[in-house]
Amino acid sequence: MKFDVIVIGGGIVGLATAYQTLKKRPNLKLLLLEKEGALAAHQTGNNSGVIHSGLYYKPGSLKATNCINGYHMLIDFCDQESIPYDLCGKIVVATDDFQKPLLENLYQRGLQNGLDKISRISVEEMNEIEPHVKGIAALNVPYTGIVDYKLVAEKYGEKIIALGGEIRLNAKVTGISDQGQYSNVSTDDSSFEAKLVINCCGLYSDKIARKTSEDVDLKIIPFRGEYFKLKPEKEYLVKHLIYPVPDPNFPFLGVHFTRMMKGGIEAGPNAVLAFRREGYKKSQIHLGELAESLMWPGFQKVAMKYWKTGFGEMYRSFSKAAFTKALQKLIPEIQSDDLIDGGAGVRAQACDRTGGLLDDFSIIETKKAINVCNAPSPAATSSLSIGDSISDLALKRFD
Incomplete structure (x- = not known):
């Protein structure tokens, strides 16, 4: 079977990418492949459910930009789809003197990222919010919230189907090969052809990326x-x-x-x-x-x-x-x-290879593939924004 786009990975980033792509171009023939028997079975379904504010991330980085944009997109989506969430807020607490300048750096970084409602709070104010916490300084971050990301991911899946996309579960990708205009994507019991492969495989993203390019280091x-x-x-x-x-x-x-x-x-x-x-x-x-x-x-x-x-x-x-x-x-x-x-x-x-733990999201493009090779936290919060960015990269291939 031939498709325009095959998305590999049924976690929240893969689902958001497929959803955003079909929203913009519903006439595309799109297939999402997931190796498990359910969506959101790994990182998405086992995270802490925090809606991150964008406090921690280097201003201008992909993490900062996508987290802040994705935060608002996620809240809007949950409101539209009646998915419960709670913007309960959080405090970040310094317990040692050496942490005070680090806390101040966080505060300044938050302001640079547009979080103008964060505030330094006194110990007394901290204990009004959290009476049982011990600390010597704190930040109040009212933006932070909680949600069930598995519910969010499942709703993305429903939207994909409604927009004409196809989702196949129990479909582990075993090979990707070049077939001229198309890439052949093999699973345990089937094979498909796609003009573009989008790899959102999380814990196995590097292995899938290497099936599309030898230059993934x-x-x-x-x-x-x-x-x-x-x-x-x-x-x-x-x-x-x-x-x-x-x-x-x-x-x-x-x-x-x-x-x-x-x-x-x-x-x-x-x-x-x-x-x-x-x-x-x-x-x-x-x-x-x-x-x-x-x-x-x-x-x-x-x-x-x-x-x-x-x-x-x-x-x-x-x-x-x-x-x-x-x-x-x-x-x-x-x-x-x-x-x-x-x-x-x-x-x-x-x-x-040099010993760097990648701090930012990493997207590696090849002629017929887009590989999302590093999308840890706050990827769930950022999912709609990441999906929006990847879909733009994808749709350029069809213009």
């Missing part, structure tokens, strides 16, 4: 983020969202407290190397994929640079007491017995 390194949940009788300790000041040299935000749209409070995540790309549990190991991560020169350099941080994250993964101690920096009342096992997500973090 990065590796997806999977980092598992493990959560605890607060026992219901302890949920009163958290009113909104509570974040620490992040390490500016490490692309993770630190353990924090998040209200969930379905109810409950999550505490976490840590950030540890996953032993397989879809390794949601410590026991899930794929020796080949683990070896790929460990042997990648860029990861070896990252490990050398951040070994102390990595060791601390791994220690917290195996020690509930250590995890609790990290949480107590924000809420001293938290005790180990207040925490019950939660879920885990796996973040697809692109790493280049």
